[in-house]
Amino acid sequence: MSINVKDLFNNLHIQLDEVDSTNNYAMRLIDDDKAQNGQIVSARLQLKGRGQRSKEWIAAKDKSIAMSILVEPNLPLSKMIAFNKAVAVAILQAIHSFYPSLQCAIKWPNDIICGDKKAGGVLIENVIRGQQWAYSVIGIGINIFQEGPFIDLPHAGSLLHEGSNPNDIHELMIELYAGILKQITTFNEEEITHFYHTFLYKKAQLQQFKSEELIWEARIDGVDENGNLILTKTDGSMLCLKHGEAEWFWDTP
Structure with a gap:
């Protein structure tokens, strides 16, 4: 892990006790012209987290990652799908690096699966100004420590495993941040596609x-x-x- 990336994370990190949604907070920063490229918003408790198709994502306080990363993609709008795949690949690579023994995958389009259970997901919201891709807000929710059963969510799970400790949340956030910045900066579409399919849940099944x-x-x-x-x-x-x-x-x- 580069110390420069860790310093960048710490300098641009807005850490909240609780918030409606880290994506909503990040969007408000953009609306108020207070956003910075590479900024991170995280919360110990997210009250109205959202997943794909406006599904609610709820996790207990200090048991999960709830973070949003604001980036200026510096890419044409035609690369939006590849960008989404790059983010998913970066997240899986970070989890595998942090927890080598875990079997995790990407469930299309951007759910994080661990042990055939949904342990998290990604919600990317874009700000388009004219023909310019001004910002992407990359919302990441990953359940780290919360144990089931999950009421009304029989297919929910977590990354919880022997050897986990409370510092994992902060350290994994830095790992995720570094991985995402690397993927969207280098942006090798052929490599992104290869790894996305490598990590794709139930591929060839x-x-x-x-x-x-x-x-x-x-x-x-x-x-x-x-x-x-x-x-x-x-x-x-x-x-x-x-x-x-x-x-x-x-x-x-």
């Missing part, structure tokens, strides 16, 4: 989906440049699934 009250099965082949999930159905036909078109059908826990 059959998975059930639910749409319009029907449950159907398909093999997960990958994710294309538009962010669509590439599937092969049981009849051999190909399908590109857009986010929100079907629901992931979990096995009964």
